[in-house]
Amino acid sequence: MEQLVAVLGRGVVAADTPLLIADDLGFTRGDGCFDAARLVVGAEGKRVDHLERHLARFARSSALLELPAPDLDAWRALIAEALAAWEVPGEAVLKLLRTRGPERSGAGLTELLTITAASDASAARRGVRAITLNRGYASDAFVDAPWLLGGVKTLSYAVNVAAKREASRRGVDEVIFVSSDGFLLEGPTTGLLVAADDQLWATPTEGTGILPSVTIDAILDEAAAGGVGVSRALFRAEDLPTSQGLWVVSAVRGVLPVLELDGVALPHDPAVTARLAAAAGF
Template identity: 45%
Template sequence: MNQRQSSERQLVAVIGRGVVPTDEPFIYADDLGLTRGDGCFDATVVFASTARGGASDSSDSADGPGAQGTHEREVLHLDRHIDRLGRSASALQLNGPEPREWADLVAAALASRHAPTVESMLKLVLERGREDHDGGPVGYLTVTPLPDSSFAERRGIAVASMSGGRTADAFADAPWLLGGVKTIAYATNLAAKREAQSRGAADALFVSTDGYALEAPTAALIVRLGDELVTTPTGPTGVLASITAATLFEAAQAEGLTCTHRLMRMEEVHDSDGAWLVSSVRGIAPVQRLDDREVAFDDAWHQRITALAGFPPP
């Protein structure tokens, strides 16, 4: 256990109950989220006030945008993550809490004296609930201090490419495959990360069977080609609509950069002017090595991309 986690404990809060003791059970053994992976989640970072120097217009604080306080915490793009959770729930035909209920639970959790004061991961989870039971879905959240590895990855990672086992358009006209839905069934994603680690890399990059770069198990791919930023399109690819990539592109376009959603061959990624794996928890991780090849890295561009995405300097 690292130093951050040794002094700061995870916090748990449940819809309809509020903050609960971390070691208090609230999920039954027959919950379909546990037994079938039938549920969805979303996650983002909670900045400590010292990490960003106060609230900003692009984030929500525990007491509302612009609030001030000794233990002020900022949740990055909370509304967007709640909205995406709602879309995932709709795809699963789950009748979950209203957005306001999630926002209120987050506010209560971060206002708790037990909330971590360091940079943390906020995870919102919605599970189907008990099998053959009328209790309905279970919604809860956790706030967990980030491990040291998350901060190290913002300075650079090695990535191993591997087959995603599908063509780049495998999810076209097949909504039952749940492409782009952030389900809690992440066994394949975690297996890919373990495979990457066995190859001496920190993370994986899925490649379609027809040769296109897709996404990482828990992050989107951003590639720089001169003054153009490119990311994988969603829809038929089944790639998750990345909130970090979307907000980064919005800020980049406001600065006059060209931002494109299109498929990229692996050779294009290898020969790019820079590549990043981006997510709302990890932040902006520059790819320094992809398989057995070095990837171009420009520190000025890395600083710029990080700032455009709303993260503190690495």
């Protein structure tokens, strides 16, 4: 079993069970949201990293889409049921999804989760090569424009997927989106972390359209508790060669040092990567 599917109100179903009807707005309009967390099955049991933070972000995405609030207790129960049924050792992706549901019948939201065995991220955790791609928006485009859904983890990810295809075409691992005014924003499925001036810097999520990263927030909390200065700022690619490192961070794949951006080598200290990864639970 490589994948498990469970439906809210129904429980675990066979993974190849058709679930969405033809006019589900999550399918026809990408009108819904998701969240994704890492699941680890090891000798010490099963755990989902930062589950409550992911549930909180899932609820926030729902609110910004003006969907009814998720019943988090029902979600927790469904996740527990799914975890009990998932026995594949190693890392997996727990994805929670909800849509506005069928359009014509108004039957209510479609809500389900999947657990999928994760692909091996060990090479990426040693380092990735990235390119910048223009995201087309200015870094302040989302101020006072809630209809642009900045920072909402919607099901409308076609541009994110297209950017990943562009990276493959150019023979690199990752994309970092850049605003039209030249600031590094985030990756299609990652957030950014910069070390500079012996501090950790994350990107600001208000007004920039950047998705708040659960994993980066967890790292910043750990770092601050350990006495490391943490702050938020927008960086330009040309600032990075004189920094102490750049990472793209994913809840599932972890803390990936960017060794090269647009062909320019970046500084990297594996000991710092190890500390950041440990702070995130990797």
